Amino acid sequence: MGKEENKVGLIGLVALTVTSVIGGGIFNLMNDMARNSSVGPVTIALIISGAGMGMFVLCLNHLTNRYPELNAGIYSFAQKGFGNFVGFICALGYWASIFLGNVALGSLAFSALGYFFPIFGDGQNVYGVIGASVLLWIMHFLILKGSDFASKINGFITVAKLVPLLIFIITLVVAFKYDMFTANFWGTVSGNFEWGAVLSQVRKAMVSAVWVFVGVEGAVVYSSRAKNKNVVAKATIVSFAIITSVYLLSTVLSFAVLSRSDLAELSKPAMAGVMESVVGQWGAILINAGVVISAIGAWFACTMFSGEILYQTAKEKIFPKVFAKVNKHDAPTNALLLSDGLVQFFFFSLLINKSAYNLMALLASSTMLVPYFFVSISYCKLNWQDNRKINGQMFLGIITSLYMGLVLYMSGFDYLLVTTLLFTPGILVFIWARKENKLPVFTKGEKIGATLLTICGILCIVFIATGTIDVVNM
Template sequence: MNNNHKIGLTALTALVFSSMVGAGIFSLPQNMAEVAGVDAIILGWVITGTGILLLAGCFLHLSRLVPELDGGIYTYARAGFGDTPGFLSAWGYWLCATIGVVSYLVVAFAAIGSLTDTQNFVLFGDGNTLPAFAGESMILWIVHFLILRGVKQAALINLLATLAKSLPLIIFIGCAWWYFDPAKFTFDQTGQALNTPFIDQVKNTMLITLWVFTGVEGAIILSERAKNRHDIGKATCLGVIFALILYIAISLLSLGVMNRAEVASLPNPSMSGIMAFMTGVGGKILISIGLIISVLASYLSWIIYSAEVPCTAAEYGAFPKRFSKKNENGTSPAALMMTSLTVQICLFMVMFTGKGYNTLVLISTSMILVPYFLVAAFLVKLSFRIKTSLSVKSIGTGACLYGLWLIYAAGLDTLLLSAILYVPGLILFFYTQKSQHPETVKT
């Protein structure tokens, strides 16, 4: 690929950070307070922070141990466990990313609706009205043609949007620090009012915290486009650290501005309600604008990832070969079109069924469990095969345990939902394998 189309460390870090810090952070205070007390939230962040840093470590070491494997999510699973697990990883990740970007569009127009709608006039509602559908569709196809012009240009726009959306978050943290009341923070610290066992409170935070960290693999997905391969691991770790600091600060400081029960009763995006409590209507408008910029920037990141994974998998014969063909700007038109059409269909279903952000988050998160676990399992397998240091083996093993904990915490219903969504992918995979000659498949 032409070096002019490649991405540097700053833009890679911004892509990782922006893809993680999207819609979830603006609803995080209420989401956490609704299911857990302060003590369980703190333990949940300890587990999540450790697990995500271990997972980031897996991406860091794999990018250096097997630098020839571009694309990460698919190629790691395929190299470690074969074609079918590799495809399942690619399909699960693609669905996670694609459904995730639908949720970003929906919540962006819900935020616009919170500024424009009244009791007597509903224009955008929860992002599932006809006007919202029209606006979401317009943004979808604008971004589609932007990415066709090249990922580097899209990454630059994402960098600028990341800087713009970070300012309201920093202002919120500063205000929350100023208004923080230790008495509110320690009120019902164990969450007894929830009538939920402590371990269940911790488990209930897991899918929430996993959702806000999806995107940790962004630099790996775009590894082929990195100017310097050592930037891949650096961008991943830097993005995770920056996001982790923001998440912990916002979720915990909020519980010192309003007590847990008050935060839990707020409508989402709950950061707007907390900011309004501290500073009035002006603060609510600032956070709502920040949310709109944030989710649209994250949407741009995730569309790039969604189109990249089928393209990489097609190079190895897991997807039809037309998905591997790129234009002069290094973008796969077929993969991007499949992603955009899927988003368009999902937007229509959201309008038709009236479903909103939370439903989309559940579906999207359920699909990422298998891909993340396979990445960690591949590092463990590789580290023992080539006899790496104990620290590398420990990072892989720890990330595997975190992956198993997530699967346990997700529950049976979530696992069944993800299993159903893998079925269409398997049909596509076996059709592709049957229709292609073995000599055309990249080895």
């Protein structure tokens, strides 16, 4: 570990978390919501999603305080509750979601740059891929300077990306039109609240809302490099408060300056169109600049996370020990190299096959829900083992688990089945790591789980081959 003065403090952890979560999704969230829902259901969906993720954050804080020795990130809590194989699957899912998401962020960043420099196009042409590749390896070598150095850079990025968002929110507050906001508030034929119609809209809006909260546990991932556990808990809560406030205000207030139909027709990034409708072209320029900064900032933070996850799991003998190697700055060299090497591969693949991006984005979204769900039910199991009664914390864990289960269900069967394509080959990596460390590979229950996972992976290949699952148009 590094020296105390090189540990990451409260501001650094908050910057890492906020930067990684508030990426590009927020800049088009009002458009995604408006296509299926009116402002009333949208508000409910954001509140429910925020409350669900807020409860998850509280569970993480309780786990962090109860098990201070578990400092390898959220996967370690799932491992504590359900054993090494579940811990490995959660770590694999979390890591894969992060590095696959980095490809999307790189493409998004250069797509936004295309507003100013048309040569980059949609971020998936030759120039966009070259630009993204160069920036990827600049980030790589900056992160090799150490987590404290990198987190300071993130501090500047966080301020730079929040400024245009803050200006956007203030502008919409000033331009707020009550009649516009209340018109067709519930999106029903009668104009009044109707359970069936409203709940249908809420469900659709929640599908869009859940993804933008992914990464809110970022401070926990870096808990081993934090100055202390209290800093981790505070950083997680502060980050969540900032993230939720920004999402809720920026999305809901947009319905007060443009109608739902107008929001639904805006091109990406929709926030630029909203801002331009209020203040003119300079607003679109400001927001597009914000997209560039936000996407690059999230990409930078998530690049840090991807290497850290592999490094911590290798230290815990869950992944092969080759990924536990660090340099003189305590940066995980091999773990970071593999993560960024895979990102580079997917960048190049975008030039050959555009559908590769669709599958990558799908996996990045669905794989993250797996560790979230297992951490939630692990919280319940560990709490029961400690107390043997239904107390407030147990109730919190049950509600959080039900919420995560609901989100998994809402994501759809096809999404979950395709995810097994990633997890199934990972079984070989788990076997490698266990044998390398001369540890038993599977317990009886884990053998059953690995077998079922393999069967699902094979079924998924069959369904894709026969066209039952269309990964390009999902």
